[in-house]
Amino acid sequence: MTTKHNAPFSSELQSKIDLLKARRRPVQMGSIHFDSPLLLAPMSSIGTAPFRLLMEDLGAGGTVSELISCHGINYKNIRTVDMLKVDPREKNMGLQLFGENAKAMSEAAKVAESFGPKFIDINMGCPVKKVVGTGAGSSLLKDTSTLGNFFGEIKKAIRIPLTIKIRIGWDQDSINAMEVIHIAKEEGVEFVAVHGRTRSQQYTGHANWELLEHLGAKAPLDIIGNGDLHTASFVREKMKTTKCQALMLGRGPLRNPFLFLEAYLHENEEIFFTPEDHFEVMQKLVDYSRDYAHSDHILLISVRKHLIWMAAGYNNVGAFRDLVFKTPDLNETMKIAEDFFSTQKDKRKRLQDHDAFMTSGHG
Ligand SMILES: Cc1cc2nc3c(=O)[nH]c(=O)nc-3n(C[C@H](O)[C@H](O)[C@H](O)COP(=O)(O)O)c2cc1C
Secondary structure (H helix, E strand, O other): OOOOOOOOOOHHHHHHHHHHHHOOOOOOOEEEEEEOOOEOOOOOOOOOOHHHHHHHOOOOEEEEEEEEEHHHHHHOOHHHHOOOOOOOOOOOOOEEEEEOOOOHHHHHHHHHOOOOOOOOEEEOOOOOHHHOOOOOOOHHHHHHHHHHHHHHHHHHHOOOOEEEEEEOOOHHHOOOOHHHHHHHOOOOOOOEEEEEEEOOOOOOOOOOOOHHHHHHHOOOEEEEEEOOOOOOOHHHHEEEHHOOOOEEEOOOOOOOOOOHHHOOOOOOOOOOOOOHHHHHHHHHHHHHOOOOOOOOOHHHHHHHHHHHHHOOOOOHHHHHHHHHHHHHHHHHHHHHHHHHHHHHOOOOOOOOOOOOOOOOOOO
């Protein structure tokens, strides 16, 4: 292994992190404190404890876990219960549950609460057929008449705050985010994260920021705007102008792990993160992951995925990708990655921001 356990970042990288982190301002969403209004969005198979820890190190004001099945929790499925683990080093994180049944969700929420998150979040945005088919995820947006009871039952079961993450509606003809937020407010939900697409849109088109801004300005609860905030310039622009009380970033930090920090760069400021910085970040992720991975093979699969995302925007990514996927050993893979990042001639990343990127997900 090329990483030392608990090794700190180099002083050069840490000083850039500290400088930009010091510019963040805390935000209160309902009764929940975050270190900045830029939060990591929940992402299945990605938003695990190691990645959440890494993103907090790199400036995320708070994080939300991947979606976790309430039924898996209630059946005590080992893999599901494992997903509930909160690392003692995590500061501001929520566990996200999905399910369609108030009783099952309430029981699972109680179990999830005992793992020590700051809040419990309900997934009401997942567009995936397997989830929607059971009445969970974005399907919950279809029949608002049952939502009050659904929220109320779960809220009663736990002592920590309850939050929800929704899409703007099921389809173009049934955009009902405002109605859902009003129901949530009545039942004591703390804040609402809104992915600015309908379920029918899946990941096509663009997030509807006009509607997100309207919700930020007029909704009776604090709103987290989410969707397509993939570049530092777009995040900076939104931070200046948005009426939302916070913003959530999902896919962007996968390709640019420094997005939460670059959002705080001043205009024309000459600070940038080098390819070597990216490699350090990968080492840190491997380091954090070692405490959680069940096997070397599972760790390798996850590391490969992150390496390829993080390499985006540098030269020779195609050849790097082929090599990474052919290499069966983690140490060797990290050696290849070290060579790749340390030999980049162009020290600045060039991301094609308009490229469609990961056009499926659970919210
Ligand atoms: C791979 C992937 C997995 C996702 N998993 C979840 C999830 O578990 N729960 C959830 O609420 N949203 C999930 N989402 C949706 C994101 O949280 C976010 O709403 C969406 O990606 C739009 O934000 P972005 O453009 O910043 O990525 C997922 C998205 C992706 C791409």
